[in-house]
Amino acid sequence: MKISVITPVYNAEKYITQAVESALQFPEVWEIILVEDQSPDNALEVCKTLAEKYDRVKLFQHHDQGNHGAGASRNLGLEKATGDFIAFLDADDYYLPNRFDAEKELFKNPEVEGVYSAIGVHYYTEKAKAQNFSIFGDRLTTVYKKHSPKDVFRGQLGMNGSFGLFSIDALTIRKSSLDEKLSPMMKTHLRLHQDTEFLFRLSYYLDLYPGILDKAVANRGVHERNRITQVDSGKVKPSISKVMLWKEVKNWAETEENIPKEELLHIKRMHRSYEIANASFLKKWGMIAKYLIFDFKSIRSGLYNINFRKDLF
Template sequence: MKISVIIPVYNAEKYVTQAVESALQFSEVYEVILVEDQSPDNALQVCRQLAEKYDRVKLFQHPDRGNHGAGPTRNLGLEKATGDFIAFLDADDYYLPNRFDAEKELFKDPKVEGVYGALGVHYYSEKAKEQYYRLFGDQLTTVYKKHDPKDVFPGQLNMKGSFGLFSIDCLTIRREPMVKKLKPFFKTTLRLHQDTEFLFRLSYYLDLYPGILDKAVAVRGVHESNRITAVDSKKIKPATTRVLLWNEVNTWAQQENTIPEDIKLHIRRMHRSYEIALAPTLKKWGMITRYLITDYKSIRSGLYNINFREYLF
């Protein structure tokens, strides 16, 4: 195996060395691609030192040296990657020694196009734990049991009860089918949740198989200045970011002729629920009335869905 590990770097001078060295412990890791996204701290200098120290570490920035966010930054990493397999790692997270144990066996089968595993959590400080424990807890982020690849896409959409989630840190993808079937890679229109949208489409187009689900293969490092968690929990209401996410998913799904109608309906319902949730109270009734006329199926089915009702009012 020749694995390219892509690490977007932003405001992570304290953590990126640990991330890089956790990837370099594996002989299967062919290259570590750092893409620095105009960090406000000293991360760029740390990345330069890592690239000088390790032959397998390659450093890139956007052509304009600007800040573009995690999605475009991962896309640049994908453009530069030359390995047969792709793995991702956030700069403040790290791999555990068992990270690619399942992959080494599963990828011997050519029909396996991706493998996902479980993510653990580590709080870098007590303050970070107080701030974000309600979001991450101490549980594994994982799909709860092994599923057939055809069930992963509807499972990620949570169509049939609690399926669980997998993290991009714990995903390994065969590069050739991803490049062939998935374009664009990460949506540049999403500042947040672009990894969730990517995983939705990826799980539809590629056959993804479960790896190690009962213990962590990588760890999410949580600290006070996490870019995504800070924005998601403090500056923007969750419904605001989710309506943007589901708008993107809905636009894609309605244009993809091969997606079954029941799945398209579920996606529209999710989009409608968050969209209505953001509207002022008086406008909500107008939107519900309009959708009862123009999209009766999604509203009717939504009224039987507890998540839909929760976000309406």
């Protein structure tokens, strides 16, 4: 196996060395592609030092050396990748020694196009733990049992409430399948949830298989400055970004001829549900009254979604 690990780097001076060295422990890792995204801290200099120290570490910036976001940075990393398989690693996260154990066996089967596993959580400080323990606890982010690849898309959409989740940090993809079936890769106009939208499409087009689900293969690093923890903790209002996410998924699903009708209806309902949640007070309840009378199914999916209920009520 030749695995290209893609890492967008922004404001990660304190963490990037640990991330890189956690990937270097694996002989299967062919290269680590760092895409520095105009960090305001000293991350660029740290990346330069790592690239000089380790032959497998390759450093890139965007053409204008500007800030373009994690999605655009991952896309650039995908363009530069020369390995047969693609893995991702956020700059403040790190791999554990069992990261590619399942992949080494599963990818012997040419029908396996991707493998997903579980990730754990590491709190860098007690303050970070105090702020975010209610979000992540000490739990695994995982899919709760092994599913057939045909069930993964429905599970990712939330149509199977007991499915669970997997993270991009615990995902490995056969590059030939990615190049052939997924274009564009990350949609850069989404400032949040780019990876979520990518995983929706990925799980529709590719046959994804479960790897290690009962143990972490990587750890999510949690600190006070994580953007996603600010969203999850309520410091940043998530509803607008969720509307944009589901609108993007809806637009894609409506142009994909083979999306099953039930999945398409669910996607439309989720988009409509978050639109309601993000509306002004009077408009919100007017929309709810309308759909309760004329189209209850339009908001039913949203009412079963915990994030929607939190935003609504």
